[in-house]
Amino acid sequence: MSTFHAFGNEATKQALKADIGSKGPVYAAWLTSASIEGDLTQVSQDYGLHPALVRLLPSLGAFGEDDAAPAFYDALLEAIPVGAETGQLARHAVLLAWTDPAYGRAGRVEAGAVRDACVAIVSLVRQSLATAIDKSTWRAARTRLTQAQRETPASEPVVDLMLSMAWDLELSPGAVVDVMRAWNAQLSEEAETADDDRFTEAEVAFFQAAMDRINEESFIALGMDGDGDPDYEEFLAEMNRRWDADPATHAIRERALARQARVRGKLAIWRAAMQQQVLDDANRLVR
Structure with missing residues (x-):
């Protein structure tokens, strides 16, 4: 260890x-x-x-x-006590991506081969809290999940997250970043989908077209399409001016920014909950 x-x-x-x-x-x-x-x-x-x-x-x-x-x-x-081993804090945090009652992915996978393979990965992570797991065992767990997904597809984002979980954190500590990134992305998408002010398809197309046009116009206006290198804040100011110049683009951008703020707020609540669980684990550590 x-x-x-x-x-x-x-x-x-x-x-x-x-x-x-x-x-x-x-x-x-x-x-x-x-x-x-x-x-x-x-x-x-x-x-x-x-x-x-x-x-x-x-x-x-x-x-x-x-x-x-x-x-x-x-x-x-x-x-964290001086001299404590802190790897378990990361392993417990990774497990939360599956087990947490409010935010874990366990509720997003129905019974079947994919769920069984996910549960097997969770079992390995739990075992790794106390003993080393050899590379071939981790590899077999990833292969099992990949094969199950190929035969009876489940939620691809959840499967990707669980594949990221199926690594030895002693040898591949960066896997924890992949787990957190995948978890964050799924929660963000869920928050956007559940938002009360979702864009229609026509509004999505209008917003994207406006964003592309304003970006291009701002680049040209500031000479960024050539050798010019204006300050980034200057570029943002030019973009903001152009968004606000048209009432239609201003209105839809304000809605988009408000929705982003609501999504960020929900993600902040999730992070706070995870922070508290990691802190609780740390308070149980012994030297």
């Missing part, structure tokens, strides 16, 4: 908390969108946190866009 043990000493733990609280360089490299393409190996090495947990935490904070995330990070780091 993991050779990572949290922090090494209390001073290192407090230094990390201070950096995150002040949104310092470690925070900027780790817990923002910079982490998406960044190498986070140094975070694990410097602070003794399991690589899968290190990869999980940016997702749980919406990559720096969740205003509540810094308080969560502070409470989480405070709860």
Whole structure:
């Protein structure tokens, strides 16, 4: 199992908390969108946190866009004892994508071969909390689910999520990012589908055509189709001006922005619930 043990000493733990609280360089490299393409190996090495947990935490904070995330990070780091093994926090979080009563995917798959294969993957993740699972077993679980999906198709997004779950987080810690990305995408789509102000097909076509036209016009107006390189804020201002110039485009854009805000609000509630469960797990850790 993991050779990572949290922090090494209390001073290192407090230094990390201070950096995150002040949104310092470690925070900027780790817990923002910079982490998406960044190498986070140094975070694990410097602070003794399991690589899968290190990869999980940016997702749980919406990559720096969740205003509540810094308080969560502070409470989480405070709860983790110095010297603790933190891989189980990531494994438990991954399991929630299937088992959580409100948000888990278990309710999205009917009884049958696909569900049985998903349950087998969940069983492996649970086993991995206590013992190492060899590569061939993980591979066989993925193959079983792929074959079941081919023969009796179920929800493709859920199957993709479960395939992402079927990896050894000791060897492939980045799989946790794939699970969280797939889960977030499904919840976002569900929130949009359930929204009270859904666009008709004609409105979708109008909105897309307006967006394409305004983008192109803004590029041309600012010389971005040639060698010009205007400031991004200038580009946004030009786009906003053009959206607002026509009452029809202004109205539909306002509706789209309002819907996006409602969807983000629902995702924030989901993240808060997941943050709390990870924090509860951390409070049960022992050195």
